[in-house]
Amino acid sequence: MESVLPPGIKREQFAALLADLKKVVGREFVFTDTQWELPAYNDAYLTTPAELHQPSAAVAPANVEELQRVLEVARHYKAPLWTISTGKNFAYGGPAPRKAGYIVLDLKRMNRILEVNEKHGYAVVEPGVSYMDLYRHLQKIGSKLWVDCAAPGWGGVLPNMTEHGVGYTPYGDHVTMQCGMEVMLADGTLVQTGMGALPGSQTNHLYKYGLGPSVDGLFTQSNFGVVTKVGMWLMPEPPGYRPYMITFEKESDLHAITEVLRPLKVNMLIPAVAMTVEMLWEAAVQITRRDYYTGKGPIPDSVRKKMRSDLKIGAWNFYGALYGPPPMMDNTWEVIHDAFASIPGAKFYFDEDRSKDDVAWQYRKKLGAGIPNMTEYNVMNWIPNGAHIDFSPISPVTGADATKQYELIRDRCNKAGFDYCGEFAVGWRDMHHIFCLTFDRNDAKQKARANKLFGDLVDAAAAAGYGEYRTHVDFMDRIAGTYNWNDSALLRMHEKVKDVVDPSGILSPGKMGIWPKSMRKGKA
Amino acid sequence: MMKARFMSEVFAGRCALASVLMSATLMLGIVGAGGTAHAASAAAVSPEALEKGARLFVKNCIMCHERGMDNPGTAALSYLYGKGKGALADRDNLTPDFVRYFVRNGRGLMPAFRTGELNDEELKVLAEYLSAGPHPATPEK
Numbered sequence: 257m258e259s260v261l262p263p264g265i266k267r268e269q270f271a272a273l274l275a276d277l278k279k280v281v282g283r284e285f286v287f288t289d290t291q292w293e294l295p296a297y298n299d300a301y302l303t304t305p306a307e308l309h310q311p312s313a314a315v316a317p318a319n320v321e322e323l324q325r326v327l328e329v330a331r332h333y334k335a336p337l338w339t340i341s342t343g344k345n346f347a348y349g350g351p352a353p354r355k356a357g358y359i360v361l362d363l364k365r366m367n368r369i370l371e372v373n374e375k376h377g378y379a380v381v382e383p384g385v386s387y388m389d390l391y392r393h394l395q396k397i398g399s400k401l402w403v404d405c406a407a408p409g410w411g412g413v414l415p416n417m418t419e420h421g422v423g424y425t426p427y428g429d430h431v432t433m434q435c436g437m438e439v440m441l442a443d444g445t446l447v448q449t450g451m452g453a454l455p456g457s458q459t460n461h462l463y464k465y466g467l468g469p470s471v472d473g474l475f476t477q478s479n480f481g482v483v484t485k486v487g488m489w490l491m492p493e494p495p496g497y498r499p500y501m502i503t504f505e506k507e508s509d510l511h512a513i514t515e516v517l518r519p520l521k522v523n524m525l526i527p528a529v530a531m532t533v534e535m536l537w538e539a540a541v542q543i544t545r546r547d548y549y550t551g552k553g554p555i556p557d558s559v560r561k562k563m564r565s566d567l568k569i570g571a572w573n574f575y576g577a578l579y580g581p582p583p584m585m586d587n588t589w590e591v592i593h594d595a596f597a598s599i600p601g602a603k604f605y606f607d608e609d610r611s612k613d614d615v616a617w618q619y620r621k622k623l624g625a626g627i628p629n630m631t632e633y634n635v636m637n638w639i640p641n642g643a644h645i646d647f648s649p650i651s652p653v654t655g656a657d658a659t660k661q662y663e664l665i666r667d668r669c670n671k672a673g674f675d676y677c678g679e680f681a682v683g684w685r686d687m688h689h690i691f692c693l694t695f696d697r698n699d700a701k702q703k704a705r706a707n708k709l710f711g712d713l714v715d716a717a718a719a720a721g722y723g724e725y726r727t728h729v730d731f732m733d734r735i736a737g738t739y740n741w742n743d744s745a746l747l748r749m750h751e752k753v754k755d756v757v758d759p760s761g762i763l764s765p766g767k768m769g770i771w772p773k774s775m776r777k778g779k780a
Numbered sequence: 781m782m783k784a785r786f787m788s789e790v791f792a793g794r795c796a797l798a799s800v801l802m803s804a805t806l807m808l809g810i811v812g813a814g815g816t817a818h819a820a821s822a823a824a825v826s827p828e829a830l831e832k833g834a835r836l837f838v839k840n841c842i843m844c845h846e847r848g849m850d851n852p853g854t855a856a857l858s859y860l861y862g863k864g865k866g867a868l869a870d871r872d873n874l875t876p877d878f879v880r881y882f883v884r885n886g887r888g889l890m891p892a893f894r895t896g897e898l899n900d901e902e903l904k905v906l907a908e909y910l911s912a913g914p915h916p917a918t919p920e921k
Contacts, residue, residue, distance in 0.1 A: 287895050292884050296892035316896035343894060350891060362896035384897075388843060410843055542849070544859060615850045630843045633852035636889035637859060643889065697888075 257290040262312050262335045262357045263775070270312065273333045277315050277359075280325040285365070287314040297343075297360045299352035301643035301697065303707035304730050309352035311338070314360035320484050324444045326361065327482075330762040331442065334774075337361040338764050339482050341383035342412030345419060347646040347692070349729035354766035366484065369393050371461075377401055378435065378461045380487045383414045387628040394490075401490035402626040404428055407619075409628025414486050418476045420726055422681060422688065424623035426579060427491045428529035429683050436460040436487035437472045442758035447481070461487030477726070478750075479764035480757045491626070498585050498606060499577040499624045500592075501617060503570030505601035510572055510662055511655030512599045514680070514687070517574075518653040520595060521682050525588055528624060531575040532658075533679040535560060537692065538569045540638040540677055541631055542615035554670045569616070570603070577624040635677060635692055643697035645706065646690055647713050649722040653687045661689045664716055669693070672709040688725060714738065729766075736769020751776065825912045833909020836902055840893065841868065847918070856888050869915040876907035883907075 261270050277286045287293040297311045315337075317323040330337050338353035339361045345351075353360060367384030372394065379390060379401070387405035390413055394401055404423035406416050417430040427433045437449040450466035451457045464470065475481050504513060513532055520526045536555075548563055549555045564570065576592070578585035596602050610617040619631035636642035647665065651657040658680055666676040674693060681688040691713070695706040707730070714724065714731060718738035727735045739746055750770045754761075761772025771777075825833070844853030847867040858866030868874070883903055886892035898906070909915075 284899070285896070293895050295885055296894040300886050300889075300891035314894070314896060343897065344891075346891060351894065362894060364894070364897045618850060628843070629850070630852055631850045633844065633889060634850070634855055637852060637855050640859075641888050 257295065257306075257310065259288070259290050260310055260312050260357045262333075262359060263355065265333060265335060265357075269333060273329060273335055274313060276329045276332070277313075277326060280329060281315055281317050281322050285316040285318070287316075288312075297351050297353075297362075299346070299350040299729070301346055301350065301645060302352070302730070303645060303695070303703045303710070308356055309349075309354070309729065310356045311353050311360045312357045314362050316362040316365050318365045320366075320438075320440060320446060323361075323363075323366075323440055323482065323484065324446075327440065327442060327444050327762065330359070331760045334760055335359055335762060336765045336775075337762055339363065339479075341415035341418075342386050342410070344386075344408060344411045345415065346408070347644050347728070348419070348726060352729055354729050354732065354764070358765075361482070363482070363484075370485065372397065372399055372401065372490075373461070374399060374401065376462055377492055378487050378489045379413075380436070380461060380485060381413050382485055383412065383483065385413050386410050387413060387416075391626070391628050400493045402427070402493055403628065404430065404433065404491065404626050405623070405628040407623060407632040408630055410630060413488055414483060417486060417488065418483055420477055422529055422683060423626070424529050424531070424620075425491055425577075425626050426527035427489060427626075430488070431473070431476060433489040434472065434486050435462065435464045435489060436485075437475065437483060438485035439475050439481040439483050441481045442760060442763050446484070461489075474753070477768050479767040479770055480753060482763065494579040495581045496585050497577060497579055497625055498589075499575070499621045500589075501605040501610065501620070502574040502576075502596050503568075503603045503605070504572045504574070504599060505570055507571045508659075509570075509599055509601070510680075511659045513572060513574060513596075513655075514653060514658040514682075515655040516595045516599065517682055520592060521653065521684060525591055526576050527579060528577050530682040531620070531679055532682075533573045533575065534662075534676065535564055535569055535571055535573065536675055536677045537635060537679055538573055538616045539563045539567060540694070541619065541634040542567065545638050545675070546640075553673050554675050567616075568614075570601075573616075575620045575624070636694060638675070638677070638694055639696055641696045641698045642694050644692050644694045645710060645728050646692055646726075647710055647717075648688055648690050648724055648726055649717045650725050651687050651689060651722050653682050653685060658687065658689075660720065661717075661722065664720065665689070665691050665713060668709060668712055668716065672705055674706070674709065727768075732766060733769045825908050829905055830909055830912060833905045833912075834915070836898070836906040837869070837909060840898055840906065844890070845869070853890060856890070868910060869913060869918065871910070872914050874907075874910045874913060876904070876911050879903075879907035879910050 274286055294311055297314050298306050298309055315326055317326050336358045338358040340351045341363045343351035351360060363383035365384060366382040368382045369385055369390060371380040387403055387409045391403045402425060404425045404427040406421050406423055417434050421430050422428045436452050439447045449472050451463050452460040453466055475483050517530055521530060549559045578588055619629055622629050636644055651661055669676045677694060678691040693706055695702045714734055723738055724735050736747060754770050755773050758772060761774045765772050765775050844851050845868045849855045854866040880903055883893045
């Protein structure tokens with residue numbers, strides 16, 4: 257791999273820039289080796305050529321003081337930085353920058369758990385803290401607080417929240433559970449949001465809004481600053497936890513499942529993020545495609561039927577959990593059971609009904625209790641050299657929308673020669689449809705097909721009124737372009753903010769389609 | 781060029797164990813899965829280094845490479861090498877260069893690990909630990 261330069265910076269300037277960065281963080285934390293260091297700062301699951309996202313260097317400050325000086329160097333040279341925290345945002349780009357030549361700002365070394373407040377139920381963490389780090393720490397100190405983690409447990413507590421990620425306990429909406437934020441602006445100013453702006457505040461991590469505009473959201477999925485610290489509310493361990501699974505026989509049951517689910521969610525009888533998982537996702541975490549089918553194209557229905565029988569799963573598989581004192585769980589279960597029992601063929605399972613070797617059940621059971629694990633990555637073992645990118649549109653919680661979305665994606669997916677592998681996650685009044693597009697990372701033609709399919713899905717979803725909640729670096733502009741109401745008024749507002757808070761345009765140019773003036777099309 | 785050839789062989793898809801062994805052995809002078817040579821025996825690594833290596837293994841690897849098919853790294857290697865041969869802690873034929881290569885470059889579903897999250901000194905200790913395997917006792921998490 258050949259070395260590249262940051263956009264607009266000449267080789268001698270780049271050498272001086274690196275020398276200045278080394279003065280700030282030390283030689284050992286500026287990375288430029290194209291064989292041993294920089295490959296890991298690209299995305300393992302790209303559908304586009306790696307050269308498009310190859311960084312020129314990476315720099316890893318240890319604290320806010322070093323970060324402040326790194327930003328000073330970047331401003332001086334007008335060098336674009338691409339901020340990552342744990343760098344595990346795979347399926348959405350991982351640590352890879354939006355464009356080649358950026359310098360990756362790696363915050364993994366800022367990995368302190370600054371506070372665990374048992375009484376009020378929160379933790380304060382830096383960007384480099386993973387779910388597993390926090391979980392292990394809570395175990396070590398004997399805390400009775402739970403983590404709410406993303407399915408890949410090596411993900412970061414702070415960055416998953418800033419990417420609008422979700423988990424699987426009642427605290428699954430991570431943005432909702434964030435309270436108190438520290439942000440460094442591009443000019444090096446450190447800002448505490450909300451109650452943290454009050455010196456000596458006692459409620460920095462208890463009340464979200466402070467006085468005046470609530471600005472925390474400006475720093476999620478954005479490039480307006482570098483988030484250096486957040487408070488996250490943690491769920492106290494409940495007196496009881498009883499996860500359950502309900503299987504459904506027919507593909508067309510998705511409509512009825514979603515209709516039954518909506519009132520249960522809106523009325524909070526199902527407190528955790530509710531998952532309706534298509535059979536192939538269930539299969540892919542525990543078997544491989546070649547165990548059942550070696551032909552080309554999507555696996556036939558007859559094969560799907562055999563898998564379902566062998567694995568004791570349905571066409572759709574609903575996962576939820578009861579939390580609380582046993583009498584309360586018993587009462588709630590009666591309501592939930594009766595509601596779903598109205599769907600012919602529904603089968604109900606608790607832990608004692610599923611095998612200890614049932615990989616799908618076991619990892620879902622862990623997720624519902626906030627126990628980090630990596631089992632879901634097994635979906636990539638479905639095919640040799642599997643990699644994936646996730647297409648994730650949002651819709652209302654209705655049977656009609658679920659079915660429409662499912663068919664919209666399934667049909668295009670099958671036509672493109674891929675297996676549909678997806679799930680619906682209902683938060684409260686919204687439904688995330690996660691389509692895990694799995695492809696062979698060593699097959700250039702397949703990658704190109706996956707890339708085209710993804711783009712087609714963006715357009716088809718937008719035409720039907722569905723927007724994505726998050727996306728891969730390769731599709732940020734395209735998806736930002738679908739949020740174009742009133743002559744792209746929202747994007748134009750983002751650009752105005754960007755120009756004010758980061759006039760040098762050094763922070764993550766192009767993140768979610770937001771470009772600094774100097775790199776904007778037409779250079780407004 | 782050498783690296784490109786090695787990569788293409790290793791990542792060729794459905795690559796047989798023999799080809800992995802052959803390419804790894806030829807290109808890096810190491811022994812891949814199924815071999816018998818040790819680059820670093822447990823006796824050659826100090827107890828302190830082994831303890832530190834075990835800690836690094838738990839911190840960085842075990843989420844994917846613990847024993848059991850619910851761990852994607854173990855499952856991937858089991859599909860490649862055969863059932864029961866996927867857990868890294870059970871391997872008796874890893875070498876430091878082999879470990880270093882895959883940690884820094886990734887393989888299959890495993891993304892590479894950045895120097896910013898696992899530095900070269902730590903990687904050296906981790907590689908020595910794994911090369912001194914097998915480690916029948918699962919390190920404490």
